[in-house]
Structure formats: C-alpha cells, structure tokens
Amino acid sequence: MRGWKALIGKDWKLIFRNRLLLVVLVIYPFLIMGVIGAAFYDVGRPVPIGLINLDRADAGEQAWVGAEVPHAAGLERRFRRRAVQVEEYGSGEEAEAALAAGEASAIMAASDPEEPTIWLGGDLSRDEIAATVTDLRDEADVWREYSTAEEALASMAAGENNVLFAASEEDYPYIGETIWLEGENYAAEAMITRFGQDVTEIEEYASEAEARDDLKRGRIDAVIVLPRGFVHQLKTLDEIARVPVIVDQSNLVKAEFAETSIRGFLSRVQEGVVENKTEAVVAGLYVLVTGGDFFGTEVIGLQQIKENLESLELALQDRPELLETVEEGIDLANTVINDIEDAAAYLRGTALPIELEISSVAGRPLSAKDAVVPALIALSMLWTGVLSGAILMVVEDEEGMRIRLGLTEMGPFALVGSKLFLATAVVFVQSAVMLLIAVAIFGVFASNSALALLVIAVASLSCIGIGLVIAAFARQVAGAVILSVLVSFPLIFMTGAVFPLSQMPAFMQWIARAIPLTYAIEALSGVMLRGETLVDVAWQLGVLIAFAVGLLTLGSILVRRRVE
Numbered sequence: 001m002r003g004w005k006a007l008i009g010k011d012w013k014l015i016f017r018n019r020l021l022l023v024v025l026v027i028y029p030f031l032i033m034g035v036i037g038a039a040f041y042d043v044g045r046p047v048p049i050g051l052i053n054l055d056r057a058d059a060g061e062q063a064w065v066g067a068e069v070p071h072a073a074g075l076e077r078r079f080r081r082r083a084v085q086v087e088e089y090g091s092g093e094e095a096e097a098a099l100a101a102g103e104a105s106a107i108m109a110a111s112d113p114e115e116p117t118i119w120l121g122g123d124l125s126r127d128e129i130a131a132t133v134t135d136l137r138d139e140a141d142v143w144r145e146y147s148t149a150e151e152a153l154a155s156m157a158a159g160e161n162n163v164l165f166a167a168s169e170e171d172y173p174y175i176g177e178t179i180w181l182e183g184e185n186y187a188a189e190a191m192i193t194r195f196g197q198d199v200t201e202i203e204e205y206a207s208e209a210e211a212r213d214d215l216k217r218g219r220i221d222a223v224i225v226l227p228r229g230f231v232h233q234l235k236t237l238d239e240i241a242r243v244p245v246i247v248d249q250s251n252l253v254k255a256e257f258a259e260t261s262i263r264g265f266l267s268r269v270q271e272g273v274v275e276n277k278t279e280a281v282v283a284g285l286y287v288l289v290t291g292g293d294f295f296g297t298e299v300i301g302l303q304q305i306k307e308n309l310e311s312l313e314l315a316l317q318d319r320p321e322l323l324e325t326v327e328e329g330i331d332l333a334n335t336v337i338n339d340i341e342d343a344a345a346y347l348r349g350t351a352l353p354i355e356l357e358i359s360s361v362a363g364r365p366l367s368a369k370d371a372v373v374p375a376l377i378a379l380s381m382l383w384t385g386v387l388s389g390a391i392l393m394v395v396e397d398e399e400g401m402r403i404r405l406g407l408t409e410m411g412p413f414a415l416v417g418s419k420l421f422l423a424t425a426v427v428f429v430q431s432a433v434m435l436l437i438a439v440a441i442f443g444v445f446a447s448n449s450a451l452a453l454l455v456i457a458v459a460s461l462s463c464i465g466i467g468l469v470i471a472a473f474a475r476q477v478a479g480a481v482i483l484s485v486l487v488s489f490p491l492i493f494m495t496g497a498v499f500p501l502s503q504m505p506a507f508m509q510w511i512a513r514a515i516p517l518t519y520a521i522e523a524l525s526g527v528m529l530r531g532e533t534l535v536d537v538a539w540q541l542g543v544l545i546a547f548a549v550g551l552l553t554l555g556s557i558l559v560r561r562r563v564e
Contacts, residue, residue: 046201047261048502050211050223052147053204055188055230057176061169062099063228064152065133066161067140075135075163076110076118082132083122092153092164095119099166106132106171109156109164117156130173136165145227147207174232181272188226196265215248215361216530218522221502222247222258234273234354244357249366250374250529254500259358270354361530370445373438374452374524375497377431381456382463382517384430386488388423389467390480393559420464420552427460428453451527451534455520458544462516465551472558491517516547 054063069075080086087104089095095107104121106129111117124132137143144161146152156164169175178185186194193202203220205211211223223246227233233241245262247255360366432453438444446452470487474480492498494511495518501509512518523540526532 045503045505046199047222047258048220049196049200049202049258049262050214050220051189051192051202051204052206052208052211052223052225053189053192054145054147054228055175055177055226057169057172059170060100062096062149062166063169063172063175064146064149064164064166065136065228066144066146066152066155066164067136068142068161069136069139069163070141071139072110072112072162075132075139076108076120078135079106079108079110079120079122079132082124082128083120085122087121089119089121092117092119092156095121096149096153096166099168105129106165106167108132108166111156111162124167126171126173129167129171132165133173136163145225147205148209151207151209172228174229177229177231177235179231179234179273181269186231188230191231191269192224192226192265195268196262199261199265212246212361215246216526216532216536218248218501221254221500222262224262234269240355242355242357244359246359246361248530249360250371250525251496251500252366252368252371253498254502257500257503259356263356266354266356273354366445366529369438369442370529371525373435373444373446374528375521377434377456378459378495378517378521378524379492379497380434381427381431381460381520382466382488382491385423385427385460385463386467386470386484387481388426389419389464389555390470390474390484391467391477392419392423393468393471394474394477394480420461420468423464423467424457424460427464428457431456431460446528447531448527448533451537452524454534455523455527455537455541455544458541458548459516459520459523461548462520462544462551465548465555466516468555469551469558472555491515494518496521516544516551519543519547 083106087098089098089107092109095104095109098104098121099107104123106124107119107121109117109119140163142161144155146155149166152164152166155161176187178187179191180186181191184194189204196202205214205223208223208225211220214220215223225244225246227242227244230241230243233239243266245259247258249255435446435449435452435456439446439449466487467484470483471480474483494508495515496512497517501512501518504512519540523537523544526537526540
C-alpha cells in the first residue's frame with residue numbers, strides 16, 4: 001500500500017513540475033470549456049435580418065414588375081387599347097424619365113424573340129393599371145418585383161423578362177394597405193418590425209442589390225422581401241401571401257438559424273391573420289344558419305327556414321303526401337347546418353395565409369456537401385499548416401542539424417525560408433487535391449475554382465506563420481505537436497467554422513476577427529458558393545497577407561533569438 005501511495009505522490013508531483021503536462025491535463029480542458037461556452041452562451045440573440053418593403057405607397061416613387069409570359073405581344077396590344085394615346089420611347093431610361101416627370105402614368109416594355117424591345121408609355125387610370133397588373137400576373141410563368149428602376153432595367157437588358165411594367169406606387173393596386181392585429185392597425189413594415197422584435201434585428205434596405213451585398217459580407221443573416229399588395233393578400237380569403245426570403249446557404253447553420261427565426265415570428269402574424277379571417281368567415285357562415293347580413297346580403301337563415309318547415313310539419317299531419325316533402329326539407333336543413341359547422345371548424349385549422357419562398361444568395365440551391373467543403377479545406381489548411389510550420393523547424397533542433405547548418409554561409413532567415421517554401425507546397429497541394437476531388441468526384445459546387453486556389457495559397461501562409469511562432473516555444477517534435485493541437489483546437493470554434501459569428505457575443509466576434517482562419521473561411525465560401533469575384537474578396541486577401549507577413553516575421557525573429 002505504501003508503494004502505491006509513493007507512486008501516486010510521485011506522479012502527482014510530476015504533473016505539477018512539467019508545465020506542458022500541467023497545461024494539457026489540468027488547465028487546457030477548462031480553457032476549451034471557456035472558449036466553447038463563450039461562443040455558445042448567447043445563443044438565441046436576435047438574428048440580423050434585412051427588410052425590403054415593396055408594399056408601401058410613397059409619393060413620387062415607382063413600382064416596377066417584370067414577367068416572363070408566353071405572348072408579350074398580346075399584353076402590348078391591351079396596353080395600347082387602354083392607354084389610347086401611346087408614346088413610344090427609344091430606351092428604358094427615356095421611359096423611366098417620362099414616368100418620373102408625370103408625362104405617363106404607366107409604362108410597359110415588351111420583347112418578342114428576334115424582335116427589338118418596344119417601350120411604351122400612356123395615361124392609364126388606376127382601374128386600368130390594376131387590370132394591366134392582373135393580366136400580367138395571370139399570364140406570367142415567372143413573376144418578379146423590383147425595388148428600383150435600375151434593377152428592373154438591368155433585368156430586362158439581361159433577358160430575364162420579356163415584359164416590364166411600371167407605374168407610380170400611389171396608383172399601384174392594393175399597395176400600402178393596413179391590417180388589424182392584436183388590437184392595433186399595422187402597415188406591412190410596422191407589422192414585421194413589431195412581431196419580429198423579440199427574435200430579430202430588422203434593418204431596412206432601399207434596394208435588393210444593397211441587401212444582397214450585406215448578406216454576402218455577413219452583416220445580416222437573411223433578407224425578407226415584402227411583395228407589393230402583401231397586406232392585401234393577407235386579408236383576402238382566396239390568396240396566399242408569398243414572401244421571398246434570401247439566405248446565405250454557404251453557411252447552413254446560419255441559414256437555418258435565420259429561416260427558423262423568420263418562420264417563428266411570421267407564425268405569430270399568421271395566427272393573428274387566420275384568427276381574423278376565420279372569425280369573419282365563421283360569422284358569415286353562421287349568419288346562413290341564424291339569418292342576418294351575409295357579406296352585404298340580408299338572408300333569412302336556415303334555422304328560421306327549419307322552424308317554418310317544422311311548423312308546416314305539425315299542420316300537415318293529415319296530408320301525408322305533403323308531409324313527406326316537408327320532412328325531407330327539414331332533413332336537408334339539418335344536414336346543411338351541420339355541414340356549415342364542420343366547415344367552420346375545418347377553416348379554423350387549415351387557413352394558412354403566408355408561404356415563404358426560400359432562395360440562396362448564390363442564385364442556386366446549395367446542399368450540405370456544398371456548404372461544408374470550404375470550411376473543411378480551411379480547417380485542413382490550419383491543421384497541416386500549423387503542424388508543418390512547427391515540426392519542420394523543431395526537427396532540426398532535435399536532430400542537431402541546426403548546429404551543422406549554422407557553420408555554413410546560409411543565414412537563419414534562409415533556413416526559415418526553405419521551411420516556409422516546403423510547408424507552403426505541402427499545404428497548397430493537399431488543399432488543392434481536396435478541392436479537385438470535391439468538385440470532380442463528389443460534384444461539389446464551386447463557382448470559381450481558380451480564385452479558390454489563390455485564396456488557399458494566401459491563407460496557407462498565415463497558418464504556417466502560426467506554426468512558426470509555436471516552434472519558438474518547443475524543443476522537441478512531440479512538444480511541437482502537442483502545442484499545435486492545443487492552439488488549433490480552440491480556433492475551430494472561434495472562426496465561424498462550426499457556429500455562425502453573428503450569433504456569438506460581441507467580444508467573441510472581435511476575437512474571431514483577430515484570427516486569420518476567419519477570413520480564409522469567408523473568402524473560400526464567397527468564391528466557391530456565392531459567386532464572388534477577386535474584387536469582392538480583395539479585402540479578405542489583404543488581411544490574410546497582412547497576417548502572413550506579421551506571423552512569419554514574428555516567428556522568424558523568435559526562432560532566431562532562441563537559436564542565438
């Protein structure tokens with residue numbers, strides 16, 4: 001027993017005498033717990049959401065819609081008939097200027113295959129504008145709404161639509177209406193802000209292009225577009241309000257958070273709308289039973305008809321040939337009354353006035369394998385870069401090679417440079433092969449593989465720089481490996497690879513911005529999944545280069561001082 005006590009005491013002292021062992025076994029688990037806890041403790045904080053409200057009627061503003069229809073010429077002819085006096089314009093810019101100046105109350109562009117686009121303008125009444133919009137909606141295979149004239153004209157020039165229509169927002173049908181919910185009257189924007197205030201931070205944008213740009217940069221997590229006539233569609237009994245939602249599917253966790261939050265607060269809106277609708281319809285249905293005003297029409301009511309028939313039934317006891325007919329009428333009245341009550345109950349459970357149309361900022365739906373590859377490549381760069389940068393420097397000390405190399409004319413910076421060249425080649429080739437396999441074999445989406453390779457090359461230098469700094473504090477390869485693992489593991493949770501930065505506390509976001517891997521993941525996701533160009537990721541590449549220069553310089557100085 002004494003031997004056991006002596007061994008345990010010896011091992012306990014060994015742990016506290018060896019600093020590295022003390023850190024790994026005792027202190028490091030608390031450090032990891034603190035990092036992960038800090039990253040996740042504020043889960044549930046409001047999700048930043050961009051809002052584009054097209055359902056408002058501001059004086060002097062224009063409402064632009066586009067559509068792909070089978071026969072654009074037919075819509076053009078109907079526009080000419082309604083306008084009577086039609087002015088033709090040479091370009092979309094001329095037509096937009098005429099609308100802005102009040103020279104036309106509505107304009108239309110129509111394009112048929114192999115025919116030039118025709119731009120028309122004319123004075124249409126509000127009813128005629130409404131009829132034109134209805135015709136366009138009914139015939140459209142694809143329907144688009146635009147927040148600015150620039151976006152609409154660009155879409156027409158790109159061939160996305162073969163019909164474009166615009167009018168003043170004040171004349172556009174069913175725009176800017178309000179709805180009564182939970183004791184208050186709301187317009188579209190006020191309703192979204194009010195019901196989403198607990199789970200989202202709403203920021204309004206004037207154009208979809210501006211909102212998409214901030215979504216790509218990670219400043220917001222999703223974009224909600226409230227279509228024109230949104231509130232009107234909520235109030236009608238025969239329409240579903242379709243709400244376009246744009247998310248960044250290059251980060252599936254962030255996209256899921258955003259979509260869940262949006263569905264959550266819109267469900268509150270939906271519940272209030274459903275309650276209003278069902279109360280109105282159920283009240284109307286019961287008027288058919290009890291009698292009264294049925295949506296503007298005075299009706300007697302099936303209950304009164306049933307009572308009248310029952311009175312006739314008593315009076316016709318001696319007229320069996322008529323009594324049978326009256327009894328059939330009473331049975332029919334009972335059946336209809338029961339059916340109305342069943343219909344009212346069914347309506348309460350099935351009215352769903354809102355439907356989300358989810359799309360990706362990348363312009364195409366992304367799968368889980370598409371979204372995860374950039375993060376995996378970045379983490380691979382971190383792991384291999386840190387290890388190779390640390391091990392290649394320490395292995396020379398462990399094998400005594402540095403002393404022999406020091407006798408040559410080669411300086412210490414040349415020695416570091418050779419390790420840097422070799423480590424960069426290893427990390428780049430490994431990451432490039434991963435990218436090639438993911439795209440060629442597994443069919444992973446990558447919009448710009450060449451630019452992704454450039455990002456990999458720049459980011460690998462920063463990771464190797466971290467390894468070089470670690471090498472200055474390790475004497476043996478085993479120690480370098482352990483230190484590399486200790487440093488690399490927490491970074492996985494602090495860079496957005498596992499959990500979206502937007503959901504982290506503010507201080508954790510600041511820490512994440514001090515880690516080069518954060519910018520590597522953002523840049524890789526951008527060029528592979530969001531279709532970003534060199535200009536879009538130039539600032540991230542600049543930050544990665546700055547990190548690389550700083551870390552490699554610091555590591556070289558520390559290694560040189562240790563040798564000296």
